[in-house]
Amino acid sequence: MFDYNFHWRPVLKSLPDLLEASLVTLQVAVLSMIIGIIIGLFLSVIKIKTRGLPKWFATCWIELARNTPALFQLFFFGFGLGALGIHLTPFFIVLAGLSFNNAGYLAENFRGGFNAVPETQIKAARSLGMNLWQAYTRILIPQVLRIVYYPMTNQFVWAVLMSSLGMLVGFRELSGETQFFASKTYRIFEYFAAAAIIYYVMVKLILFVSKLLAARLFRY
């Protein structure tokens, strides 16, 4: 039926390398997620609470992140900053691109979360003697993070999938590694099939772990 001989042996041989590269993928996704959550929180607070230039800045960031392709954002951090004389390594290009994107998307989710928590809670916290920083970090933000837990999980899966774009800027995460081996052996289909399976398993594992975590975190 097929006029093609499948060769799976090279794939098996480089499977350890691929698995190791998938750890790099996870690493960059987790880091970008942490940075994205922190910046996203700031952006959404700025967008809700301030006027004028800061609000304009936050709005610009959010709309740019949401209305341009992730690949475009990676190109900006790769080629665009390169033109300004700032040369990032592939790892930092991917990290910066993903963090920028995550921050924009998460800020919009957080905004919904902040709106869902009643304004009076801040006043109550302030009247208990907390300062504004304490009121935010101890009262408001934990509740917001809880409300946006599932959107955040989705964003994390999305970050893992998007890190595959690292392939195009020369970053050796799972896709980059796959392409490296594929062009070395010309077994393009086999290698990319293996990568697809690894990604699928990775995403399923993440969703499973997030469900377990949710059961543990949201007992009350």
Place this chain on the structure above:
Amino acid sequence: MENQISFFSSFGLNDVFFMAEAAYRTLLISMISISIGTVIGGIFGWMLFEGRILATILLGPILDVFRSVPLIIQLVLFYNFAPIVGFDLDAFESGLVILTLYTAALVANVVRGGIASVGEPMRRAARSLGMNYWQDLRYVVFPIGVRAIFPSWVGVALGVLKDSALVSVLGYVELLRASQILMTRTQEPLLIIAVAGAFYFALSYPISRFSAGFERKWSQ
């Protein structure tokens, strides 16, 4: 000195037209795949909702694969798989196939949620008024469901519009590929990236504004 021949020519008006044409190709491939994908996704979503066991066993996991494997891997995989089974597809056609299936997988999930959101009592009421199953689907579920899923559907459509940038990997000259070509020629990456970003923003932002306005009108 005046006759010095430059290796690189600068960014001119012609190049803006070149990029506009590439933006048209981006729009073309995403419009076609969104429209076909929405129809297929609607049917799949209905099957997921109605077909109890068979659909959850067969269709669910297949659609899941499209959502948990990076699009770039799907594209490369399909582009290399099609010739194996005897289809000689070029970059545009394979990109179209994968983007359509990707849209369908995303839309199927949205549609299933939309049908579920109509609610059993409403449908029983429709049936007890003497409507048959298809009339119920056409005159009750469809109008209510469409309103419920419209925002998420726009989200999917915008996502596909942006993700169509990845078809450039196969060599289809869409907006991002065109800007890459120009970057190589003119060596002015920052300017070109800004123009490409502006094009994407101009394609995507009005749609998201329009849909937000629509949503507000419907929710009143």
